[in-house]
Amino acid sequence: MEKADIVDILEEIAELLELKGENAFKVRAYSGGARALETLDEDLGTVIAEERLGDIKGIGKALVEKITALHETGELEYFDKLKASVPPGMIEMLEIPGLGPKKIKKVHDELGVESIDALAAACREDKIAGLAGFGQKTQEKILAGIANREAYAARHRWADAEAVSLPILEGLRKLKQVERAEAAGSLRRKKETVGDLDFLVASTEPAPIMEWFTTQAGIAEVTAHGETKSSIRLEGGMQADLRVVPPAQFFYALHHFTGSKEHNIRMRARALERGLSLSEWGLFPEDTRAGKDNAPKPSERDPEPIDGEQELFKKLELAYIPPELREDRGELEAAEKDKLPKLVEPEDIRGVFHNHTTASDGRATLEEMVQAAQELGFDYLGIADHSKASFQANGLDADRLLKQCEAIKALNETKQFKTFVFTGSEVDILSDGSLDFPDEVLKQLDCVVASIHAGMTNDEAAMTKRLVAALENEHVTMLGHMTGRLLLKREGYPVNVAKVIDAALANGKIIELNANPWRLDMDWRHWHKAAERGLLTSINPDAHAPDQLAFYKNGVYAARKGWLEARHVFNTRSLPEVKKYLGVK
């Protein structure tokens, strides 16, 4: 069984244990183990064979046995038995807001409810409200939750979430009671998808801010409205939370609500090691933490004022960790040794490759694309229209391609634009791993991006073989969108990423970080380790229109999540350096 499937099973075990009322820390051990395994950048089979699985933090003796059994036999008796003991409908019920494992267990034990349909029926028959700990409101909330289940559970691509957040942030900042306002959560961490929007405000006067937030235009529903915290659901389905904190606590709270949860857990454990207790309220001596005898309420204490998150990290003897890195993927260890990367910035990008024109399926002409690139200040622009196998995208045959090359060279000659244009192609990788153009054609191009667009239903071994074969072609410059995924719409085809990275390194090839907000492929989780091994990326917008050249910023954010520095990114290089690399005069 492949790694991704094992990760899914570990996560399912965690949910099942939760529903059974198991020890919460045991539940966390399984979901933590799933995360640790997901993060593994090496071939799982190799790690198992070399008995190194147990060296991974979060994977102990029990998980080593279970993961090994799943990988080698595809079966796990423990999982089968556990699964058989819990009706499948109960796992689904976890998606209903307000329903957690305890309540689900209760309706199951008391009323025999085993499915969402049965739960809805029990609500309509007024059976739920009578249970101890339940009431009329809970019953209504469950019914509404069932009806809106899909909207509530939905995630959103980062760029979409940012677009919704900007006017809200602007509205908050305009209020006179607001001293500071920031977006936090996964949006601030630049995660590729965002569940809900988190806003944080510093103010001594929360009431009017809450009032504005819960009555602004475009609200479908106010789901919570407290003194310092409110939640709304917007008409587009996105949910947003607002917290208002006293100014002295702002940066503690900003850190807290930026997360991730796993990063926060590590930070708090680190505080405890130093006799301190960390929360959104501040950093206090541990013996006065909430819950201890005579502990004051956190809201009635004054934290030491700090001017920024930097100071919080400093108090815990850590270098400043940028939000993008706060995923508990080694950032605390690196910050402790002052070994954090100097992350690539949007301003570092000097030009972009992999862009389309009306010659294939782009919406703008060559000149219009170059004009837009020049306006963005790019020194160079790489054109890569589709090849003939991408018939649906009006792919170019060799004649049309070579004519386009002539046109590009002629355009460069005119010096009409400051931006230099590289010829190229996004050449299809065919089912047998060969390319859609012969070598005689490819060798005439400045930059060859090789991508898969068809035959995506083969298994992992076959897809990996195709990608590796493409990387072995001497005329290929870089691999395009490695997995073909479309975020929240289509899973990528299965790929053994470790083997493809090995092949790119062995052949001295670049792997693209496709910056289209739907793709962000290859995934940021693989970049840290790959770049350490010397892999070079190119952050490519895959633009099909002039305004899409700006997608490169999304790619930079993903690259930052992947710990990349400018030196790891090909298109931070100057035009002469790029020309030299590509062998262009």
Next chain:
DNA sequence: GCCGTTTTCGGCCCGACTGTTTTCAGTCG
């Protein structure tokens, strides 16, 4: 179930909001 510069046992992050209670459990992030 995982983990260990005090520990191989006994911890494991912390607080707001809701709905149900009348001091709190459950859920959420």
